[in-house]
Amino acid sequence: MQKSELKTPYFMINEAKLIENLEQAKKLKEISGAKLVLALKCFSTWGVFNIIKPYLDGTTSSGPYEVKLGYETFGGETHAYSVGYSEDDVREVADICDKLIFNSHSQLSAHRHIVEDKTSIGLRLNPGVSYAGQDLANPARQFSRLGVQFDHIDPAVFESIDGVMFHMNCENKDVDAFIRLLDSVSETFGQYLDKLSWISLGGGVFFTWPGYDIEKLGLALKAFAHKHGVQVYLEPGEAIITNTTDLVVTVVDIVENGMRTAIVDSATEAHRLDTLIYNEPASIRESSKQGHYEYVIGSCSCLAGDQFCVANFEQPLEIGQQLHILDSAGYTMVKLNWFNGLRMPSVYCERSNGELHKLNEFNYSDFKRSLSQWSVE
Ligand SMILES: Cc1ncc(COP(=O)(O)O)c(C=O)c1O
Structure with a gap:
């Protein structure tokens, strides 16, 4: 042909260019100890997953079919998240995901009994701060429905969940801006984070941008993980496929x-x-x-x-x-x-x-x- x-x-997807990005991801993982799961919402052309698999730890999702796709075609760790799960959705993903992240206290209370013994449970928190060029894509925008805001947290929840997810960046090419957000999360939510075993910091970190200081990012993530005693995850989409x-x-x-x-x-x-x-x-x-x-x-x-x-x-x-x-x-x-x-x-x-x-x-x-x-x- x-x-x-x-x-x-x-x-036309170019394998050599994809591998260049993946090598950067590998470097980031090595420096930081963070695990990286591919955000299928950004890219889920599974026909090239055999190229990506050796470099990343698994997939994360935004809806039930993405969970199934990640499980079937990528393997590794399958993270399930959705802004709004129906009970049917939760039943469909419960047996195939390794982590299930709920978007709100009410979703957590409604569905946790279905997954309790099957998977590690997390909650999305809204850090109230973000880096995003456009309001439409700003997870911390006014009245955001994405995650539980600090004032609405029920502290008791941290006794019965394993992890949390923050997603607060959109195409962030500025490592210092990311570190400021990380510090803010650590300061605001630190008392809760220390009780967890994992924290996902979401996607939107553009570490494959030319000249991006991967070492600085990696060391900041490593320090954050150490400070709170957690396994850190990132959920890159665009950075992998850009x-x-x-x-x-x-x-x-x-x-x-x-x-x-x-x-x-x-x-x-x-x-x-x-x-x-x-x-x-x-x-x-x-x-x-x-x-x-x-x-x-x-x-x-x-x-x-x-x-x-x-x-x-x-x-x-x-x-x-x-x-x-x-x-x-x-x-x-x-x-x-x-x-x-x-x-x-x-x-x-x-x-x-x-x-x-x-x-x-x-x-x-x-x-x-x-x-x-x-x-x-
Ligand atoms: C929760 C979550 N994780 C990961 C991502 C992936 O972001 P990106 O493709 O910018 O890395 C997004 C994007 O919207 C997201 O909402």
């Missing part, structure tokens, strides 16, 4: 309406949703800041404002030309949807030896099946 033979749109994957698309039309717009065979609303949700323009490998030819890279969905970015190129774009939309793994494949009945991108992995491996492809029957299985008479 050659790249030139592949039909766009498709995702910069490993291109979404490859083809220009299908070029229109001029005040601005030149290249329309490609993909859409942010269907295939790269966070571009739209967080209003964060994508980057295109073929573009050049100095280029004289400016284009809107427009989606082929019907949504008027659906575009990947505005980018400059050295040469005019041509219909039929392929473009690589960079860094398209985290929170993309997990959010794919069939809006407009567009062709769903296939998924490939480029192995370190150059071979291409197909992980997924979709067709019309997948689209149809996603909409109804049975018709009324």
